[in-house]
Amino acid sequence: MFIPDLSGRSGPKFIALADSFAEAIESNEIKANTKLPPQRILSYRLGVTVGTITRAYQELERRGLIEPKVGSGTYVKDRQAEQDTFYHPITNREGIDLAICRPLLLSQQQHLSAILQDLSDEPTAQKAVLDYYSAEGLKGHNHTLQQWLTKRLQCDIDNRRLIWTYGGQHSLAIIVHALTRPKETILVEGLCYAEFVHTCQQSERKLVPVQFDEMGIIPEDLELHCKRHKPRLLYLTPAVQNPTGIQTSDSRRLKIIEICRRHHVLIIEDDVLYCPPSHRKTPLVAIAPDITLYVGSFSKYFAGGLRVGYLIVPLSLRGEMQKALRANCMHISPLMIDLVCRWLTNGAMQHVDKEIALELNARHRLLNQYFPQHSNNVVPGFNSWIPLPEPLTGYRFSQRLQDKGVHVREAEMFTVGRYPPPAAIRISLTGPTSRNQLKTGLEIIRYEIDLRTED
Structure with a gap:
């Protein structure tokens, strides 16, 4: 039975007693689910009134460290089990x-802990990330993303072309609603990211599948559908095709761009899926920036819970895209963007x-x-x-x-x-x-x- 030592502690006795128990619990000297001494026995051993013990136990309960069980006694809370229950998914697939x-998830938790500590020491940053902004966001955030993308994509990116989003899926929904209308046609790979299909179905856009092989979309079939349907958009995943994992060859990329230019079709380049550094190629947005809308996301490259992504859009479409973003969610949480930018600059990413x-x-x-x-x-x-x-x-x-x-x-x-x-x-x-x-x-x-x- 743990008997606290109150010597050397000043202030009210019940607080000193509560502090002594709290230190023992936090240090794991008293384990979770341990029963605390009965109040009368503890009051006798310490030479204090039962009322003092009662007030100390009430203080420990207020701090969330213990819990009384009717007819059984008072026990140390198993806070880890409580956290596990609190953060358990509502829907959890077995197997x-x-x-x-x-x-x-490898070292991301350590990076999160470190960056939150940094943020806690910066009042100016705290105030900024809690405020309300227009769709354009904050200068420092866009500048950080611009620098990172310029290095990553090996091409100059005008920061006026950058738009923060709540991940890749959000980016796709904004593009569809900003640049097309119900019943209009969007060309896609015959096997396509399922959630993009659902987005188009819910917004009543017509999807037309284009044939593809181990080198990517087949140019002849793309040409045929461009002539037949006069689409506004072509959606594809050239870096890592979803679901097959194939990568569009360099020659196919050039042919796709040439066909889309002739038929005035904009390209949605979905580059959300993780691509190993050894397999990364020059993206379409670097080759044809005037007709390509590039979709990226840190949810797939760093941590799924981030829900932060970005768009690189032609300058001519910037106004339409920002208008769609404002209509959808006004602006992206600067707090989440700030975390990403810190990871981009400190090497964590x-x-x-x-x-x-x-x-x-x-x-x-x-x-x-x-x-x-x-x-x-x-x-x-x-x-x-x-x-x-x-x-x-x-x-x-x-x-x-x-x-x-x-x-x-x-x-x-x-x-x-x-x-x-x-x-x-x-x-x-x-x-x-x-x-x-x-x-x-x-x-x-x-x-x-x-x-x-x-x-």
Whole structure:
């Protein structure tokens, strides 16, 4: 039984007693769920009144350190368990999740702790990030993003072309609403990011799928649809195609730009998915800045919970895009942007980038033990595209895996219109929190494929 030492403590006795217990609890000398001494016994041992003990326990309860249980006594709170419950997702998928695509959380928590400490010592910054602004935001934030992008993309970026957003999905929604009207046509890759499809469906935009192969969108089919539908926008993911992971070749990029220029089509270049440093190519926005709207996001490159992204838009569209942003959310939280800018300038973003690349390499080596690469043009990013042998189909196979506790995304989830879905699934190597969990998931998938093909 813990008996506090009150010697040398000044002030009211109940406060001294509460402080003594608090120090023991914080130092873990008294463990969580430990029962505190009965008040009468403690008052006798310390030579104080029962009322003093009662007031001390009430003070500890006010501080959130203990809790009384009727008929049982007073116990030290298990605050870690309380936090785990408080921060537990409302919807939590059981099993091995190879469906969700997210950045691996490595040292980001330490970077968050350090940057919040820095911010707590800067009154000017605190006042600025809590204020209300126009869609243009703060000068320092835009300047920081401009410098980082100029270095990253290897081209000069006018900061007037930059617009902060709440992540890639928010950027896409703003573009669609700003530059198109209901019933207008948007061209997309035949297999396309599902949430972009949902955005267009909800806003009554017409999506037309364009054929693509291992080098990207097929120019002849793009030309055909440009003539037939006279679209306003072309949406594509040239750096890391979602879901297949292929990368558009340099020659295809030039042909796509040439066709879009002739037919007055604007290009949405979605560069949200993580691309390893060794595979990054010159983006379309650096080649054709006048017709390209570039979508980037730190939610996929640093931490999913950030919900901070950005747009690089042609100067001619700046007014329309800012008007759409104001109508949608007025402006992006300067607090979240400030955190990102600090990570961009203090090296944290670069450090995490290298960490993710190393861990991703290890996970791809694990993947290759079970599924050798199917194409030389596939980017070793967060996701991997697994073709299935006959008679398997993506939908039926994903349902079978779900019964085994493994979640994946089938090709049918990405299919646009009547585009024929291939027999394939997309798995995310970063969904599992550990390599062992990933290995177990891959073993189950490999076993189920082999089992079905033997039947």
